Amino acid sequence: MGIVRLITKDSNMRKAILVLVFALALQSSFKSFAQADSQKVHHVAIFIPLYLDSAFDASNTYRFEKSVPHYFAAGLDFYQGVTFALDSLEKNGQKIEVSVFDTKSEKGNIVKTVQDPEFSNVDMIIGAVSGTEYLQLASVAKQKTIPFISATYPNDGGVTGNPYLVIVNSKLNTHIQAVFNYTLKNLGTNKIVLFRRKNSQDDRISDAIKSYNSSGSGTLLNIQTVILEDNFTSKDIKGSLDSVRQNVIICGSLDENFGRNLCLQSAELGPGYQLSIIGMPTWENIRELAKPELKGIPIIYSTTLYSPEQDPLNQQFVKSFFKLTYTRPSDMAFRGFEVTYVFSRLLQKYDSSILSNLNDKSFRLLTDYEFKPIYWSKGSSTPDYYENKRVYMVKRINGMTLRVN
Incomplete structure (x- = not known):
């Protein structure tokens, strides 16, 4: 054909x-x-x-x-x-x-x-x-x-x-392990916040990250977890971030709408907050990541396809x-x-x-x-x-x- x-x-x-x-x-x-x-x-x-x-x-x-x-x-x-x-x-x-x-x-x-x-x-x-x-x-x-x-x-x-x-x-756990390893190696000294929803699907992601973050001597990274409602705004994100440090926002949900909104609301915070956003493998399909307001924000996610x-x-x-x-x-x-x-x-x-x-x-x-x-x-x-x-x-x-x- x-x-x-x-x-x-x-x-x-x-x-x-x-x-x-x-x-x-x-x-x-x-x-x-x-x-x-x-x-x-x-x-x-x-x-x-x-x-x-x-x-x-x-x-x-x-x-x-x-x-x-x-x-x-x-x-x-x-x-x-x-x-x-x-x-x-x-x-x-x-x-x-x-x-x-x-x-x-x-x-x-x-x-x-x-x-x-x-x-x-x-x-x-x-x-x-x-x-x-x-x-x-x-x-x-x-x-x-x-x-x-x-x-x-x-x-x-x-x-x-x-x-x-x-x-x-x-599989999801393989992706999460790659996300965690990258964060540990490259962003471990920054302010790290995991944003998620309150449901069993996001529990799985949060539990996997906790498992990878555990060691015999305690936790490897200081990760704050914040649960957001579906209609969250930039104000709900802002309170958990640090205006004088580099912030790492981890999306703890596979839901594309949640991830899309997390990026767009984070962009509304403006240049007063230094941000890196880490997403999930589903983000390779989110076309809104190419929007102009997100252009200067590092958005990092895992994928098995690299072109x-x-x-x-x-x-x-x-x-x-x-x-x-x-x-x-x-x-x-x-x-x-x-x-x-x-x-x-x-x-x-x-x-x-x-x-x-x-x-x-x-x-x-x-x-x-x-x-x-x-x-x-x-x-x-x-x-x-x-x-x-x-x-x-x-x-x-x-x-x-x-x-x-």
């Missing part, structure tokens, strides 16, 4: 047209992107939340005119990254078949999809999924004894005993993506591109032995991966799953994104 060229320069309109293009591309559940020949052609099933059913009414009319709802963005960007990867594979003469399923549509229903006789030919699953959909695909992969590459979900979902599950976006702006491949991808959509690619677009390309090539090279060769760097593009087998049962010879342990810390400041570990 080549890249569809659109002629309008209105970015919202172009994205709306892309929704139509995706809908047409997904009319057939199984879509071949390469012609089979005498060599084995591997079949990859990719599951993405595209919300196509909600995008069209009963008469197949697009509901949103020239706009694209915010909740469409991540899935559409991941899908576009997938198409760029397939285009690259095709140009390099690589033979592969790919089926793309919209997990939010009736046709993409996972339970029904895996019952399709053609699904028996699938050699690998890639998913930009979470929650129930993630658990369903992990179960399918185990039953079929094929790899499930979980591209975006930073969680194992309680899955054990499944050596076919590959977690690309490292250096000076890298020629990064620049080419940005150029091609902008030419198609008149927007810059998000991290989800990069992730869709990189995961699809790298793991498709590994599948082609190793076939059923791919899980023993996840760290082969022959097809590395931008990001280094470090997959390790995870064993929850002592003495077990079978991994519960594989997790990528390579976490990057990146800093956004003055319009640039820099790697800092």
Whole structure:
């Protein structure tokens, strides 16, 4: 499948047209992107939340005119990254078949999809999924004894005993450990405040930080914890900061709205407060971090995807993506591109032995991966799953994104 060229320069309109293009591309559940020949052609099933059913009414009319709802963005960007990867594979003469399923549509229903006789030919699953959909695909992969590459979900979902599950976006505790280690090494003498909400999800983050902060001789860092209400303002933040010292604000919540508001309210404090803000792995999807009012504040967060702006491949991808959509690619677009390309090539090279060769760097593009087998049962010879342990810390400041570990 080549890249569809659109002629309008209105970015919202172009994205709306892309929704139509995706809908047409997904009319057939199984879509071949390469012609089979005498060599084995591997079949990859990719599951993405595209919300196509909600995008069209009963008469197949697009509901949103020239706009694209915010909740469409991540899935559409991941899908576009997938198409760029397939285009690259095709140009390099690589033979592969790919089926793309919209997990939010009736046709993409996972339970029904895996019952399709053609699904028996699938050699690998890639998913930009979470929650129930993630658990369903992990179960399918185990039953079929094929790899499930979980591209975006930073969680194992309680899955054990499944050596076919590959977690690309490292688990939350792995990210938190990277955040803590960076803070300890680089910002340990500053005023450190952890802002969070009062709920069980934020308890988990707070407890993990406390665990990493404990040592035989006491705590390693002096971290103050402050609980904020959902409608907090800059005044609620200001009282916990020091106007004569460098302050480090740690976001103790995965909730993107909370993190977004924490950044914007912190910016309202003005130059009287020296700030560094440390966020969570979900921040790679928060576009508001590029707002002018945040430009001069160091914003640091963890990610398993690193695409250096000076890298020629990064620049080419940005150029091609902008030419198609008149927007810059998000991290989800990069992730869709990189995961699809790298793991498709590994599948082609190793076939059923791919899980023993996840760290082969022959097809590395931008990001280094470090997959390790995870064993929850002592003495077990079978991994519960594989997790990528390579976490990057990146800093956004003055319009640039820099790697800092």
